[in-house]
Amino acid sequence: MNKQKSTLLKVLSFVQSVLASLVGIQSNKKREEDFNEGGLERMIYVGLGTLVLFVIIVVTAVNSALPS
Amino acid sequence: MYFRTWQRLSSVVLGLVFAPAAMADWGLNMPVGITEVSQSIFELHMLIFWICVWIGVVVFGVMFYSIFKHRKSKGAVASKFHESLGLELLWTAIPTVILIAMAVPATSVLIQMYDTTNSDVDIKITGHQWKWQYDYLGEDVGFFSNLTTTTDEIYNRTEKGENYLEEVDNHVVVPTGKKIRFLITSNDVIHAWWLPEIAVKKDAIPGYINESWALIPEGEEGLYRGKCAELCGVQHGFMPIVLEAVTADEYQAWLDDQRAGKVAEAAAALGDFSYDELMVEGAEVYARSCAGCHGTEGQGMGTIFPALAGSPIALNDMAGHIDIVINGKPGTAMQSFTAQLSDVQIAAVITFERNAWGNDTGETVTPQMIIDAKK
Numbered sequence: 001m002n003k004q005k006s007t008l009l010k011v012l013s014f015v016q017s018v019l020a021s022l023v024g025i026q027s028n029k030k031r032e033e034d035f036n037e038g039g040l041e042r043m044i045y046v047g048l049g050t051l052v053l054f055v056i057i058v059v060t061a062v063n064s065a066l067p068s
Numbered sequence: 069m070y071f072r073t074w075q076r077l078s079s080v081v082l083g084l085v086f087a088p089a090a091m092a093d094w095g096l097n098m099p100v101g102i103t104e105v106s107q108s109i110f111e112l113h114m115l116i117f118w119i120c121v122w123i124g125v126v127v128f129g130v131m132f133y134s135i136f137k138h139r140k141s142k143g144a145v146a147s148k149f150h151e152s153l154g155l156e157l158l159w160t161a162i163p164t165v166i167l168i169a170m171a172v173p174a175t176s177v178l179i180q181m182y183d184t185t186n187s188d189v190d191i192k193i194t195g196h197q198w199k200w201q202y203d204y205l206g207e208d209v210g211f212f213s214n215l216t217t218t219t220d221e222i223y224n225r226t227e228k229g230e231n232y233l234e235e236v237d238n239h240v241v242v243p244t245g246k247k248i249r250f251l252i253t254s255n256d257v258i259h260a261w262w263l264p265e266i267a268v269k270k271d272a273i274p275g276y277i278n279e280s281w282a283l284i285p286e287g288e289e290g291l292y293r294g295k296c297a298e299l300c301g302v303q304h305g306f307m308p309i310v311l312e313a314v315t316a317d318e319y320q321a322w323l324d325d326q327r328a329g330k331v332a333e334a335a336a337a338l339g340d341f342s343y344d345e346l347m348v349e350g351a352e353v354y355a356r357s358c359a360g361c362h363g364t365e366g367q368g369m370g371t372i373f374p375a376l377a378g379s380p381i382a383l384n385d386m387a388g389h390i391d392i393v394i395n396g397k398p399g400t401a402m403q404s405f406t407a408q409l410s411d412v413q414i415a416a417v418i419t420f421e422r423n424a425w426g427n428d429t430g431e432t433v434t435p436q437m438i439i440d441a442k443k
Contacts, residue, residue, distance in 0.1 A: 025156045065175050067183070 014039070014046045022050070099264050102288045105281075106267030108177045116170060123166070181267075184279045187249035189242065195252075195259030195272035195296065196403065198303040198360065202240045205251075209326040212408045213238045214356050215306045219364045222306075233305060234293045237356065239312035243319035245286040252278045256403075257301060263294035263309055271298060284313045303360055337411040337435040343419070346432060350420025353413045358421075361401065366425040372401060377425035386431060389418055390441045406442070411435040 017034050020026040034043070100110045138144035190205040196212075203210035213236045220226040222233075229235070242248050252261050254272040262269040266282040294309035314322065341349075355364070361373040366382075368375030376382050381389050393414055396404035405414060418433040 023160050025153065025160055027153050028151055065179070067179060 010037075010039075011042075011046070014043055015050070017043070018047050018050045021047075022054075101265050101267050102292070103266050103282050103284060105177075105180055105283075106265065108180055109267045112173055112177045115173060119166065119170060181280075184249050184281045186247060187281060188246035189248045190251065191240065191242070191248060192251045192253070192277075193240075193261050193272065195254040195256075195261070195300070195307075197256050197301050197401065198296075198307040199408075200240075200261070200307060200309060201255075201407070202238075204323070207323055208330075209323055211238045211326075213240065213310070215308060215360075216356070217306075218355070219359055231293070234295070234308045234310070236308055236310045239291070239310045241312045241314060241319060241322050242282075242284065243316040244284045244289055244313050245316060246319075247281060247283045250280045250282070252280065258298050259296045259300045259307070260298035261294070261309065262297035263292060263311055265292040265294075266311070269297055286315070289313045289315060306360060333410050333412070337439060339435075341412065341415070341434065343423075343432045346416040346419040347423060348416075349413065350416035350418070351424070353409060353417040354420050354424075357405065357408065358417065366421070366427075376421050377427060379427075382421050382427050383429060386418075386422070386433065387441075389422065390414075390433065390438065393418055394438070394441055411438040411442075414438045 013033075017026065017030065020030070098110060098113060100107055192203040192205055194201040194203070199215070200213045201210070202213060215233065216235045216237050217229065217231075217233050218226070221228045250261065250268060250270070252270045252272045253276060254274045256274060258274070259272040260269060261272055263282075266284065268280045268282055270278045270280045272278070290313055292311045292313065294311070296304055296307045296309075298304075300307075358376075362368055362376050363373075366375060366377035366379075381392065392402060393405050395406070396402050409417070412435045415433045415435045415438050419431070421427065422429045422431050422433070
């Protein structure tokens with residue numbers, strides 16, 4: 001149970017780091033944590049997922065703004 | 069000394085305060101225009117302008133206040149910190165919110181501008197060096213629009229007219245109260261069809277068709293002037309646009325006149341023309357369509373536009389002379405005039421070129437010879 005919780009927290013932490021990279025703001029402490037804990041592959045996966053999500057949001061926003 | 073400094077500062081402040089009035093006098097701001105779209109664009113422009121002004125006032129206000137309040141002579145010491153997450157988030161979030169707030173009305177206006185559907189009148193506009201061609205799609209009406217400002221005005225040999233470089237022989241006539249779609253392209257280089265009063269400014273690109281539209285409200289009949297807005301060669305400034313907005317009934321009558329004129333022109337080509345008639349007509353056509361490149365006295369211009377006075381082709385080779393006017397000369401700036409001039413006009417201008425400026429060949433080129441050469 002605790003292990004599951006820990007994994008979920010890690011994923012959330014990755015997501016937070018990726019979102020922070022999108023806006024270009026991250027605390028020093030968090031950046032060091034990201035580098036020390038490694039997990040480059042996971043970071044790339046989360047980054048790609050976020051990119052796809054961003055594209056979907058943009059496409060949806062444009063389609064909703066354009067007259068049908 | 070201090071009095072003078074304050075006097076100067078006051079002048080600057082007063083100048084800034086009354087800037088809008090001053091700008092209106094100088095005509096620095098963009099025109100409001102006559103269409104709904106042009107007014108939306110103007111309102112958007114002013115909204116963004118004032119947002120930028122207030123951002124400037126706040127940012128520079130805080131900056132100058134801080135510089136003054138925390139100056140070194142008062143013992144201020146700079147704080148030294150590496151990062152401030154809260155502050156960074158704040159200065160990222162505020163511009164993001166402002167940009168989104170600006171994007172909403174901007175998107176709305178853009179969608180309005182690009183909605184070229186359900187048009188009542190379709191006009192294809194083709195840019196040429198250096199004139200505009202208008203074709204009313206589905207109406208069998210089309211013509212070229214040439215600058216009518218004389219070369220004497222251009223070269224300061226006479227006083228410049230009221231509409232200097234903003235006058236043409238054929239206006240692009242459109243009805244008010246109808247949605248007009250413009251299909252804009254080019255025959256040679258990139259031009260841009262720009263008419264500020266209806267907020268249309270579109271590049272005319274060879275091989276592409278750009279679209280735009282305008283709906284001029286009823287009651288706004290009149291003449292509106294524009295120009296090419298893309299540097300397109302040595303006579304870029306000599307291809308103005310004159311749009312004539314008329315009522316729907318007047319527009320219909322104008323279309324009928326244009327069609328009748330075309331039929332009459334074709335019939336006229338089969339008639340007889342004297343040497344003198346062709347010379348008079350030819351001089352007019354030459355001044356309008358040829359003098360820009362070949363010179364008012366047929367003297368040419370540099371190595372690009374050859375002289376016609378004393379030219380072998382104008383003195384000897386009549387068939388070649390007719391051919392080059394009808395078909396143009398590939399690889400040179402000499403374009404085909406078949407679509408631009410009627411058979412009578414082509415015959416007249418060639419007759420003129422073969423008998424003016426000492427080219428006294430005494431030869432007459434008839435419209436029938438042009439019809440035969442085109443076969």
